[in-house]
Amino acid sequence: MQxxxxxxxxxxxxxxxxxxxxxxxxxxxxxxxNGKAGTIGYCLGGLLAFTMAEQSDADISYYxxxxxxxxxxxxxVTKPLLVHIAxxxxxxxxxxxxxxxxxxxxxxxxxxxxYNADHAFARVNGVHWDGRSAxxxxxxxxxxxxxxxx
Numbered sequence: 001m002q003x004x005x006x007x008x009x010x011x012x013x014x015x016x017x018x019x020x021x022x023x024x025x026x027x028x029x030x031x032x033x034n035g036k037a038g039t040i041g042y043c044l045g046g047l048l049a050f051t052m053a054e055q056s057d058a059d060i061s062y063y064x065x066x067x068x069x070x071x072x073x074x075x076x077v078t079k080p081l082l083v084h085i086a087x088x089x090x091x092x093x094x095x096x097x098x099x100x101x102x103x104x105x106x107x108x109x110x111x112x113x114x115y116n117a118d119h120a121f122a123r124v125n126g127v128h129w130d131g132r133s134a135x136x137x138x139x140x141x142x143x144x145x146x147x148x149x150x
Contacts, residue, residue, distance in 0.1 A: 008044060016048055021056055036149045043091075043120060053081045060148035068096035071103045074110075080148050083112040084137045086128075089119040113140055 020039065027037040038060035041049035047070075053061035054073040060080040067083065083104060085097050097114070104110040115121060115137065118128035122137055 011044070013048070013051065017051055017055055020048060020052055024052070024056060024058060034150050038145065038149055042122060050081070050083070053077045053079065060145060068092075068099040071099060074103055074107075077107075077109055079109060080144050081110045082141055082144055083110065084122070084140075085112065085114050086117045086119055086121050086133075087114050088117060091119050111140070111144070113137065 024037050024039070027033065028035045036059045039049040039052040039056075039058045040061070041047070047067065049058075049061040050067050050070060052058045054070065054076045058079065061082070081104070083100060085092070085100065087094075087097070089097070101112050101114065104112040113136075115130070115133040117130040117133040120126045120128050121130040122134040123129060124134075
């Protein structure tokens with residue numbers, strides 16, 4: 001885990017977002033595509049998906065963690081954003097989770113859901129895999145994903 005946190009600390013989020021915008025555009029231009037594409041991610045990927053909702057033209061973004069430092073740009077989100085938060089996430093303190101829930105409340109483009117689970121609850125066979133919470137989260141995401149992406 002120390003190696004993971006060391007690499008995470010060195011990650012250039014701005015470059016990561018720049019790197020994600022290219023495949024987003026490429027996915028829209030693929031043969032037989034309908035021109036719509038979104039971002040889905042968990043853990044660091046969730047942080048990037050949330051940031052893509054703020055800084056790109058993604059049709060939908062899904063999930064997120066450690067988002068309380070990104071709330072200033074939340075008004076920029078004009079397309080669907082689904083946020084799934086684990087109530088017992090050891091890497092996302094309760095105060096931060098509460099800030100995200102409050103910031104997304106009442107916004108017609110956003111839905112924020114809380115789960116009685118730990119970090120990475122939706123990672124199949126992961127240490128904190130929670131089949132019930134993962135199934136609920138996937139179900140909650142299915143309709144908005146289909147609606148946004150066609």
